[in-house]
Every structure is written in structure tokens, then in C-alpha cells.
Amino acid sequence: MSDILIVDDERDIRELIGDILEDEGYSTRLAGSSDECMAELNAAPPALMILDIWLKDSQMDGIDILKTVKRDNPGIPVVIISGHGNIEIAVAAIKQGAYDFIEKPFNIDQLLVVIRRAMEASNLRRENQSLKRVEQKAAVMIGDSPAFRGLIGQLDKVTRSNGRVMLTGPSGSGKEVAARYIHQNSNRADAPFVVVNCASIEPERIEAVLFGRESTERGIEPGLLEQANGGVLYFDEVADMPLGSQSKLLRVLVDQTFQRLGGTDKVRVDLRVISSTGCDLKDEIAAGRFREELFHRLNVVPVQVPPLTERREDLPLLVSHFVEEFHNTQGLAKRALSDEAAAVLQTMSWPGNVRQLRNLIERVLILGDSDGPISAAEVSGSDRPADEGEERVVLSGVLAALPLREAREAFEKEYLLTQINRFGGNISRTAQFVGMERSALHRKLKSLGIGAKAGSKSDESISA
Numbered sequence: 001m002s003d004i005l006i007v008d009d010e011r012d013i014r015e016l017i018g019d020i021l022e023d024e025g026y027s028t029r030l031a032g033s034s035d036e037c038m039a040e041l042n043a044a045p046p047a048l049m050i051l052d053i054w055l056k057d058s059q060m061d062g063i064d065i066l067k068t069v070k071r072d073n074p075g076i077p078v079v080i081i082s083g084h085g086n087i088e089i090a091v092a093a094i095k096q097g098a099y100d101f102i103e104k105p106f107n108i109d110q111l112l113v114v115i116r117r118a119m120e121a122s123n124l125r126r127e128n129q130s131l132k133r134v135e136q137k138a139a140v141m142i143g144d145s146p147a148f149r150g151l152i153g154q155l156d157k158v159t160r161s162n163g164r165v166m167l168t169g170p171s172g173s174g175k176e177v178a179a180r181y182i183h184q185n186s187n188r189a190d191a192p193f194v195v196v197n198c199a200s201i202e203p204e205r206i207e208a209v210l211f212g213r214e215s216t217e218r219g220i221e222p223g224l225l226e227q228a229n230g231g232v233l234y235f236d237e238v239a240d241m242p243l244g245s246q247s248k249l250l251r252v253l254v255d256q257t258f259q260r261l262g263g264t265d266k267v268r269v270d271l272r273v274i275s276s277t278g279c280d281l282k283d284e285i286a287a288g289r290f291r292e293e294l295f296h297r298l299n300v301v302p303v304q305v306p307p308l309t310e311r312r313e314d315l316p317l318l319v320s321h322f323v324e325e326f327h328n329t330q331g332l333a334k335r336a337l338s339d340e341a342a343a344v345l346q347t348m349s350w351p352g353n354v355r356q357l358r359n360l361i362e363r364v365l366i367l368g369d370s371d372g373p374i375s376a377a378e379v380s381g382s383d384r385p386a387d388e389g390e391e392r393v394v395l396s397g398v399l400a401a402l403p404l405r406e407a408r409e410a411f412e413k414e415y416l417l418t419q420i421n422r423f424g425g426n427i428s429r430t431a432q433f434v435g436m437e438r439s440a441l442h443r444k445l446k447s448l449g450i451g452a453k454a455g456s457k458s459d460e461s462i463s464a
């Protein structure tokens with residue numbers, strides 16, 4: 001792990017540093033020229049590099065090597081060794097991303113302090129990265145319907161290639177999770193998955209966000225393209241990208257290189273591009289809002305993600321998956337789904353697709369006060385959009401002002417009185433309709449302060 005590459009054209013110096021570091025328990029590799037240095041880097045990236053700026057008889061100087069390392073292995077800390085006369089160059093190297101510099105002739109303690117700090121910083125960064133990777137959402141895709149199996153079949157085929165994929169489907173249908181599935185099952189799984197949210201980046205910032213920036217004051221600030229190097233770049237809602245940025249992106253896809261804003265160097269990255277859209281890009285092209293050439297570049301392998309209404313069979317499976325997830329992440333009750341509730345879910349319209357279902361289940365679990373199966377009443381009507389919302393409960397000002405327990409009590413009272421009236425005070429029929437045992441309904445009415453009195457011979461009746 002603690003393997004240090006020492007690059008200096010002066011043999012005495014590189015061997016001296018090597019000996020000191022070996023004594024301190026590090027393992028070292030030595031390079032006397034830029035060619036030797038590149039060969040070592042290609043063989044295996046070291047944990048840290050000590051790099052002399054002036055390299056006699058070499059093709060590249062220290063700054064060139066630094067730029068290459070920062071481009072290809074940005075995680076390796078580079079400590080620069082500079083001669084007394086070229087502190088300015090050393091400072092410039094820091095701006096290019098070097099960790100620190102030490103001046104020749106150097107003091108051993110100073111060298112060791114710098115190296116220890118650099119190692120700590122890079123270990124920390126590595127730990128953070130691995131945490132981030134753990135945090136990266138797992139691409140769990142649940143389903144067993146023919147439409148779902150068709151989708152997985154297509155995704156499995158494209159994971160093996162490197163082709164650009166265009167995922168088409170309505171909002172919340174699982175396009176991003178499908179893109180993550182491709183990434184996690186491909187040979188890029190250990191490299192980053194970076195999302196470009198085309199709709200939320202302001203047009204004037206999109207180039208800086210994608211390509212990064214470079215200036216003498218702030219050095220190199222890599223953009224998302226560089227951050228995704230080796231992995232997958234996911235363009236979410238690609239139709240929302242401004243036309244000007246579309247041309248720039250097209251050029252990157254054609255040339256395979258780009259320049260950072262304010263920079264002159266050509267940057268080359270190795271990426272797989274996956275895009276998604278909820279609208280028909282052909283319409284966008286016809287309306288002059290999307291560049292046709294970019295469409296053809298991105299749409300090499302089109303994959304349709306079906307809406308939830310085309311895979312209603314998957315609803316119970318998805319519900320138990322989300323119940324499990326909310327149990328594990330929020331400690332919510334692990335409730336089963338009643339057959340009636342499943343039937344209600346399977347007849348709903350789902351304009352928000354799987355995301356809407358997930359939100360509904362979360363709400364039901366938070367509001368529910370039992371561990372029993374989720375009932376039809378709990379799921380019905382509560383998540384329909386306003387325009388077809390004839391069954392939505394409109395919360396009166398009075399209810400909205402109460403805490404949940406009291407609001408629930410007020411609602412139950414109102415609801416049960418309405419039902420009792422509807423059934424002419426017949427408690428058996430009321431109990432049957434509201435889905436409770438007669439004795440349970442009695443208890444409920446009593447607890448709500450609704451009085452029961454003896455009624456007809458055949459059945460008791462109620463007075464409110």
C-alpha cells in the first residue's frame with residue numbers, strides 16, 4: 001500500500017531518499033527519467049510520488065509528468081522537489097495539483113513530515129471514496145412480469161458492450177436505476193457513475209460543470225467528464241440540455257477530447273455515456289430544440305423502460321421490496337400487503353410510476369398504526385393526482401389544524417356516523433361495509449363517544 005515512486009535524475013538524491021523512506025517502513029521504486037517514470041506508473045500506480053521538476057535528458061519535465069498523473073491518476077499525491085532557484089515553478093506545480101514541495105537541499109524531518117501528511121490525506125480521500133461507493137445507490141431492480149423481464153434481457157445484453165445507450169420512459173419508471181444496473185454489471189463497476197442532471201444545471205454553467213475549469217489562481221477544477229473517467233456518465237433528461245451545450249457535447253463525442261474552460265490542454269477521458277429522456281426526441285428535433293446529430297450519437301442502443309401500468313403484476317413484489325427497504329432504513333413496520341390493497345394498487349393509474357408507488361408505501365407505513373397487513377383503505381385514492389382526484393380526501397381547515405391522533409379520531413367519528421346514517425342505523429350492515437367485526441365496531445363507537453341503543457328485533461341500531 002505505502003509504495004512510493006521517487007523520480008529524480010540525480011542518482012545520489014533518489015537513492016538517498018529511497019534509503020530514508022525504506023528505513024521508515026515504506027517500500028520504494030526509483031526512476032531517473034520521464035520514460036522510467038511513465039513505465040513505473042503504467043506498471044502500477046504508487047501510493048505517492050516524489051517528483052523532481054528538472055529532469056535532465058528526459059522527454060517530459062516534472063510539470064508534464066504532474067499533469068499526466070493528475071489527469072490519469074488524480075488520487076496519487078505528488079510531492080515536488082525543487083532546486084533553490086525555482087520556488088516559483090514549485091508554486092506553479094501546486095496550482096497544477098501537486099500536494100506540496102520540498103526544497104533542495106532538504107531536511108530529512110521535513111521530508112518525512114510532508115510525506116506522512118500526504119499519505120494521510122490520500123488515505124482519507126480513498127476512504128471517503130470507498131464510502132461514497134458504498135453509499136452509491138445499489139441498482140436493485142425488482143419485477144417478474146414479461147415487460148420487466150424483457151427490459152432486464154435488453155440491459156443484460158448492453159452491459160457487455162460499450163455502446164451508448166438511450167433509455168426512454170416516463171418519469172419515475174426506473175431509467176436511472178436501469179442505467180445504474182448497466183454500470184454495476186459492466187466491467188466499469190469499480191469506476192464512478194456520475195449523473196448529469198441536464199434540467200437543473202443553468203445553461204451558462206453547463207460547460208464549466210461538464211468540462212471543468214482551469215486558472216492560475218485556482219489551478220485545475222475537473223468537471224463531471226473528468227470525474228467520471230473510466231466509468232459511466234449518465235445524462236438525465238438529456239432533452240433539457242441547452243442547444244449551445246449540445247453542440248459542445250457533440251464535439252466531445254466526435255473528438256473524444258475536450259478543453260477545460262480557460263485551459264489550453266486537450267483532455268482525454270474514457271467514458272461510457274448513457275442518456276435518458278421522458279419525451280420523444282424526434283419531436284424535439286422537429287421543433288429545433290435538439291440536435292439531430294447528437295441524437296444519433298447518443299441513441300446507438302435505444303432501450304424502452306416500460307411504465308408501471310404495463311407491468312401491474314410487479315406491484316406486490318415492488319411493495320414488499322419497498323416495505324423491506326423502509327424497515328431497514330427507517331425502522332418502519334414490516335407489513336404485508338392485503339389482497340384487497342393489492343387489487344386497488346393494480347387498478348390505479350400511476351402517472352408517477354415506481355417513484356409514486358414508493359412514496360405511497362412510505363406514507364402508508366408512516367401513517368399506519370398497526371403491524372397488520374396494509375389495507376385497501378390505506379392505499380386507495382390517497383396518491384392520485386389532482387386532476388383525476390375525485391376520490392382525494394380534501395382536508396378541512398379544522399382537521400388540518402389538529403395533531404394526527406385527534407384528527408384521526410375526528411375523521412373516524414365523522415366517517416362512522418355517515419356510514420351508520422347510510423345504513424339506517426343498522427350496525428351489522430355498517431360493520432360489514434366498513435370492514436370491521438360487529439363487536440369491534442361497537443368498541444370503536446364507544447371509544448369515540450357515539451352511543452348505541454337497542455333497536456329492532458333483528459339487529460341493534462344506533463343513535464348518534
Ligand SMILES: Nc1ncnc2c1ncn2[C@@H]1O[C@H](COP(=O)(O)OP(=O)(O)OP(=O)(O)O)[C@@H](O)[C@H]1O
Nearest residue numbers: 140141142143170171172173174175176177354355
Ligand atoms: N424495477 C425497480 N425495482 C425497484 N425499484 C425501482 C424499480 N424501478 C424504479 N425503482 C425506484 O423508483 C424510483 C424512481 O426510479 P428512477 O429515479 O430510476 O426513475 P427515472 O425514470 O429515472 O425517473 P426520472 O425520469 O423522473 O428521473 C427510485 O427510487 C428507484 O429506485
